[in-house]
Amino acid sequence: MPSMITFPSDPLPSWRSGEVRDAILSFLERVTTPGSSDWLPPPERIAVLDNDGTLWPEHPVPFQAAFAFDELRRRLPEEPQLEADPMVQAALAGDLAPLLAGPHFEGLLRLVALTHADMGTEIFRDAVEAWLASARHPRFECPYDTLTYAPMQELLALLRACEFRSFIVSGGGVDFMRVWVERVYGIPPERVVGSCGLTRFELRDGVPHLLKTLDHLFVNDGSGKPAGIHQFIGRRPVFCCGNSDGDLAMLQYTTIANPQPSLGLLVHHTDAEREYAYDAHSTSTGRLVAALAQAPDRGWLVADMARDWSRVFTEPVVAI
């Protein structure tokens, strides 16, 4: 006999009372209440959540892009030839636009090739750790990994209490995220679905070595997200949260014609004072038009950051 989940007395303290908070709590109560027609067996409780713009900010540039820019700056004294590359010049200027131009983000891929490939997985992991320890967000002046959203951390904790298995499903690189997800979100590395290339295994001087490459590069964005979910998780989710049109296909896959009860949730960036405000027009990633337009018909919840969140960040940060 499945047991009843004991909900915390104040399960989502950074969410203001209202339609969105009520609907989240109602859904979680229904699917965890034994005997409810919406009850889901625990193995079926799969939640998928985007990362950039959903669990932490993506402005002024996605944090992984900031990492890549800083890596180039760090390497430039030793590798001055890098500076001849127009995409490196854009990166050094912190200018995302040329990198995101072109139908296949050729500029961004060039940057990824320079900073995320042709190196051992351990070298890359150490570089990400060193960067997180030293880099500071330009506006909030604190380490990037302290900038997670309090309401979303509370949602992750509540999903865990409800015996959900939460997966991060992000366009970001899986090797970049796995360095810190367990410490920052309590999510183990195998529950991260992201963009990735193959690694190449060999023994070097008798010691195992995994070389990062861009072979078979898989971009986990847009219609790639349901494909990534199928490939890595192999089960259809029942809870999905995103914040951009890159999450549209994942929201559709989770909620349309799903025989299980399901919930879709969009985070809408409406709070320029405490964070950032953008949707149709974004100077970074995170354009949100089609998913927002479909939300009412699809029954997706839209969390309005200014309206629905009493607190934005887990740490007390002061915007400059």
Added chain:
Amino acid sequence: MPSMITFPSDPLPSWRSGEVRDAILSFLERVTTPGSSDWLPPPERIAVLDNDGTLWPEHPVPFQAAFAFDELRRRLPEEPQLEADPMVQAALAGDLAPLLAGPHFEGLLRLVALTHADMGTEIFRDAVEAWLASARHPRFECPYDTLTYAPMQELLALLRACEFRSFIVSGGGVDFMRVWVERVYGIPPERVVGSCGLTRFELRDGVPHLLKTLDHLFVNDGSGKPAGIHQFIGRRPVFCCGNSDGDLAMLQYTTIANPQPSLGLLVHHTDAEREYAYDAHSTSTGRLVAALAQAPDRGWLVADMARDWSRVFTEPVVAI
């Protein structure tokens, strides 16, 4: 303060007393005993196990190949043009040799293309389920999924009791395995690493559809296994079990120069009476030469099925 694991009084009843059983139990006790210098924090307790020949048989042909052969037989009346294909002819004759010939298993890939691609993921899943419900193993005359090894099921249960997270890391297709792994091994679908192609997501008449393709085909065998482990799990395992040279790289990755305590285990098929006997010469997959030769120097345990297993199958089966 981490708590002590309570070991069952008879944790591996189908393993005969001896060096291999003792070494497995000793390893699991050391890594789970708080205060032991070999103690592993539970998040680090990652076990990887091959499937074909390790958790269930791979003779007279790997069970997934038997599925493919039977699928062709089932479809032939409706698609008689299939019979003109020499690889289909080999499959219909149950002849694995032409399919495994060639440096890149071109014949096998042709068969995979015919039986594992250009169809929706749900159609494929239903086909696997229907096959499992009706097909019988030619020698043991019982459903294929009742032929798991009792000693390995006991090992999986013990690993679970020791707070390990066990992953199946198999050359088999991930979509094929995920249909039954949870029911048969108690392992959820997201803990299966296997060969796979990309799926393509689209809305068909407004309904989500995932089409299986062979794009970016990833073959999770040989040096592909450490690559697959890195891509899907993202953490180095500390326990590895396989039975063939296809598992060699995975055994090396798990045990060589691993800063954590680790264990490698090979299942050696030595029991023609109760199961099959093969290593250097196999009429199916599962050739075992290099891994067996390296085992003594590497400290890998070799479970001799005839010597170390008092029982082979979970169900009472009678070989014909």
